Amino acid sequence: MTKRIFILLLSTLIWNTALAQTPEEKGLAIAVEADKRDTGWKDSSSEMFMTLRNSQGQESKRRMRTKALEVIGDGDKSLTIFDQPRDVKGTAFLSFTHSKKPDDQWLYLPALKRVKRISSANKSGPFMGSEFAYEDISSQEVDKYTYKYLRDEKLEGKDCFVIERKPTYEYSGYTRMVSWVDKNMYQARKVEFYDRKNSLIKTLSMSKFKQYKGKFWRALQMDMMNHQTKKSTTLEWKDYKFQSGLKSRDFDKNALKRLR
Amino acid sequence: MFYKKSFIFLLLITPLQFSWAEWSGSVSLEYRHFTEEPLYPNQHDGANSSIAFQPEYNHSWNNGRQLFSFIPYVREDENDEERSQADIRELSWLTASENWELRLGIRKVFWGVTESQHLVDIINQSDLAANIDGEDKFGQPMINLALIGDYGTLDLFVLPYFRERSFPGEEGRLRGLYPDVTRDAIYQSDDEEKHIDYAARWSKSIDVWDIGLSYFNGTSRDPIINPLMDGPPIFVPYYALIQQLGLDLQATVDSWLWKLEYINRDSDFESYNAATLGLEYTWFGNAESPSDLGLVLEYLYDDRGDSAATPFENDIFLGLRVALNDTQSTDALIGFIKDLDKDTTIYSIEASRRVGESWKLSLEARIYESNDATDANLYAIRDDDYVQMELSYYF
Numbered sequence: 001m002t003k004r005i006f007i008l009l010l011s012t013l014i015w016n017t018a019l020a021q022t023p024e025e026k027g028l029a030i031a032v033e034a035d036k037r038d039t040g041w042k043d044s045s046s047e048m049f050m051t052l053r054n055s056q057g058q059e060s061k062r063r064m065r066t067k068a069l070e071v072i073g074d075g076d077k078s079l080t081i082f083d084q085p086r087d088v089k090g091t092a093f094l095s096f097t098h099s100k101k102p103d104d105q106w107l108y109l110p111a112l113k114r115v116k117r118i119s120s121a122n123k124s125g126p127f128m129g130s131e132f133a134y135e136d137i138s139s140q141e142v143d144k145y146t147y148k149y150l151r152d153e154k155l156e157g158k159d160c161f162v163i164e165r166k167p168t169y170e171y172s173g174y175t176r177m178v179s180w181v182d183k184n185m186y187q188a189r190k191v192e193f194y195d196r197k198n199s200l201i202k203t204l205s206m207s208k209f210k211q212y213k214g215k216f217w218r219a220l221q222m223d224m225m226n227h228q229t230k231k232s233t234t235l236e237w238k239d240y241k242f243q244s245g246l247k248s249r250d251f252d253k254n255a256l257k258r259l260r
Numbered sequence: 261m262f263y264k265k266s267f268i269f270l271l272l273i274t275p276l277q278f279s280w281a282e283w284s285g286s287v288s289l290e291y292r293h294f295t296e297e298p299l300y301p302n303q304h305d306g307a308n309s310s311i312a313f314q315p316e317y318n319h320s321w322n323n324g325r326q327l328f329s330f331i332p333y334v335r336e337d338e339n340d341e342e343r344s345q346a347d348i349r350e351l352s353w354l355t356a357s358e359n360w361e362l363r364l365g366i367r368k369v370f371w372g373v374t375e376s377q378h379l380v381d382i383i384n385q386s387d388l389a390a391n392i393d394g395e396d397k398f399g400q401p402m403i404n405l406a407l408i409g410d411y412g413t414l415d416l417f418v419l420p421y422f423r424e425r426s427f428p429g430e431e432g433r434l435r436g437l438y439p440d441v442t443r444d445a446i447y448q449s450d451d452e453e454k455h456i457d458y459a460a461r462w463s464k465s466i467d468v469w470d471i472g473l474s475y476f477n478g479t480s481r482d483p484i485i486n487p488l489m490d491g492p493p494i495f496v497p498y499y500a501l502i503q504q505l506g507l508d509l510q511a512t513v514d515s516w517l518w519k520l521e522y523i524n525r526d527s528d529f530e531s532y533n534a535a536t537l538g539l540e541y542t543w544f545g546n547a548e549s550p551s552d553l554g555l556v557l558e559y560l561y562d563d564r565g566d567s568a569a570t571p572f573e574n575d576i577f578l579g580l581r582v583a584l585n586d587t588q589s590t591d592a593l594i595g596f597i598k599d600l601d602k603d604t605t606i607y608s609i610e611a612s613r614r615v616g617e618s619w620k621l622s623l624e625a626r627i628y629e630s631n632d633a634t635d636a637n638l639y640a641i642r643d644d645d646y647v648q649m650e651l652s653y654y655f
Binding site for chain 1 (some may be wrong): 284286318320323324327329354356358361368369370372373395406408413463465470510512514515516517542544545546547548550552585586587589614617618620636652653655
C-alpha cells in the first residue's frame with residue numbers, strides 16, 4: 001500500500017517536473033492551442049437567429065446577419081446588421097476588437113443615416129435585450145484573459161479540460177468564467193459566468209458543432225441561461241460561409257452605411 | 261442567338277428583380293395635443309392627428325457592393341396643409357469599389373456628433389413642418405464620389421437642385437414668428453433653386469478620435485425671413501449664397517464621449533461662428549441590472565448673440581438618457597435647453613417602447629417656457645406646448 005502511494009507520488013513528481021507546468025501555464029497553453037487551431041479562417045459570414053425567453057417562457061425573436069474578418073496580430077473585425085424586429089431593421093454594428101487596448105465600436109442608425117461612435121465600456125451590457133452581453137459575443141482574444149487549468153472532466157461523454165479564465169480588460173461584468181473545452185475540437189462546450197460578486201449568474205451551452213474547411217469548428221447553437229432572472233436566450237447560426245474574399249474595406253464606416 | 265440575347269437581357273435585369281422581401285417600412289399614426297390656447301388666429305386648438313406612410317425598397321447585389329434604394333414618404337395632417345405632403349426621401353444607386361464609392365440620386369447624408377443641435381450637418385433641407393426639431397429631412401439630389409484610403413474618406417458632392425424649407429401652415433401650431441410663409445422664395449442666385457452647390461468632407465477615425473472637416477459652397481439651407489412689404493402679413497424666405505467651414509470631433513474614452521462641432525459661415529450679409537461643445541457619460545448595465553443610464557451635457561454658442569437666427573446662442577442642454585435594455589427596447593431621453601442670459605427654457609421628453617414584434621409606441625412632449633420677447637423665436641411659440649403619442653407599425 002505504502003509502496004503504491006510512493007510510486008504514485010513519484011510519478012506525479014516526474015510528470016510535473018518533466019512538463020514544469022503550473023495550472024496557469026497549462027491553462028494558457030490550452031487557450032493558445034485553441035487559438036492556433038482556429039487561425040486561418042480569413043473571413044466568415046452567417047445568419048443569426050435569436051430567441052429571447054422571459055421567466056414565463058414568452059418568446060421574442062431577433063434576426064440578424066453577421067460578417068467577420070480575421071486580423072492576424074490583433075483582434076478581429078465584425079459587422080452585424082439587424083433584420084428583425086422590423087423597427088430596428090437596417091441598424092448595423094461595427095466592431096474592431098483589440099487585444100491590448102479598448103475595442104472600437106460604431107453604430108449606424110438608418111432613420112437618421114447617422115454613424116455614431118459608441119463607447120466600448122458597454123461590455124457588460126446586454127446585446128439587443130438578450131442574456132448575451134457584448135463581451136460574450138465579441139472575438140475572444142488570448143490576451144484578454146488570464147488562465148488556470150482546473151481539471152479534466154467528461155461532459156456529456158466528451159473528454160474536456162476545465163479551465164478558469166479571468167478577464168484582464170476593463171468593464172467586464174464577470175470576475176471569472178469556467179469553461180469546458182473539448183479535448184478533440186479545442187472548442188468550449190460549456191461556460192459558467194460568475195458575476196462581480198463571484199456568484200454563478202449565467203451558463204452558456206454550445207451544441208450542433210460543425211467543421212468548416214476541414215479545420216474550423218463552429219457551434220451552430222448557443223443557449224444562455226441567466227440563473228438569477230430565469231430568462232434565457234438561444235442563438236442559432238445558419239448559412240455559415242468561410243473565405244469568401246471579404247476585405248477590411250467591407251468593415252469600414254462606408255460599408256456600414258450601405259448595408260441593407 | 262435568341263438564347264444568348266435572352267441571357268444578356270436576364271443579366272441586365274437581375275439587379276432589378278422584384279422581391280417582396282426587399283420591401284420594408286412603416287405606417288405611423290400620430291396624435292398631438294396642444295395644452296394651451298393658440299397665440300394666433302386661425303391656428304387649430306387642442307388635438308391634431310396625422311398619419312405618415314414610409315415604405316422602403318432596397319435591392320443590394322454583387323455582395324453588397326451595389327445598392328438601389330427607394331423611400332417615398334406621404335403624410336396626411338388633420339389641420340395643417342403644409343404638413344400634408346408627399347416626398348421622395350431617397351431614390352438612389354451606389355456602387356462601391358476598393359478605393360472609391362459613387363452614390364447617385366436623391367439621398368440623405370448626416371454629418372456631426374452632438375445631440376442638442378446639428379450645426380455641421382448641411383446637405384439636406386429640414387422638413388420643419390413635420391417636426392420642429394429639424395431632424396426630419398427632405399431628400400437631396402446629388403452626385404457623391406467618396407475616395408477611400410489610408411488617408412480616410414474624402415467625400416465630394418455636387419448638389420444640382422435645391423429644396424426649400426417647409427414651415428407649419430396658417431392653421432398649424434409651432435409656426436413661430438411667421439404666420440404665413442410663402443412658397444415663393446427669393447434667391448440670391450439668379451439660378452434660384454437650380455444653382456449648383458458643392459460640398460466636400462474629409463473624415464477619419466484615428467485611435468479614440470473621429471474627425472470630420474467639411475466645406476460647403478452654395479445656397480444656404482437656412483432662409484432669412486422677411487415680411488412682404490405691402491398687403492397681408494405674408495413672409496418671404498430669402499435664400500442667400502454662403503460658404504461654410506465645419507469641424508466635427510469626437511473622442512471616445514472609456515465611458516466618456518467628448519464632442520465638438522464648430523462652423524464658420526460667410527455670406528454677403530453676415531459672417532459668424534457657432535459651436536456646440538458636449539460630453540456624455542454612461543453607466544452601463546450588466547447581467548444583474550441591465551439598464552444603461554447616460555448623462556448628456558452640451559453648451560450651444562453663436563457669436564451673433566441676440567441677432568442670431570437661432571435661439572441657441574448661449575445655452576446649455578442637460579439630458580438624461582435611460583435604456584432599459586429589455587426585450588421591448590424601452591428607452592427615454594429627458595432634458596432641457598436653458599438660455600444662460602434670458603428666462604427661456606425648452607423641456608423635452610422623448611421615449612419609446614416596442615409593442616409585440618412589429619409595433620412601436622413613442623411619446624414626445626415639449627414645453628416652451630419663455631418670458632422674454634428678446635428670445636423672439638421661442639417667445640413666438642411659448643403657447644405651443646404639446647404632448648404627442650405615436651403608434652407605428654413596421655413591416
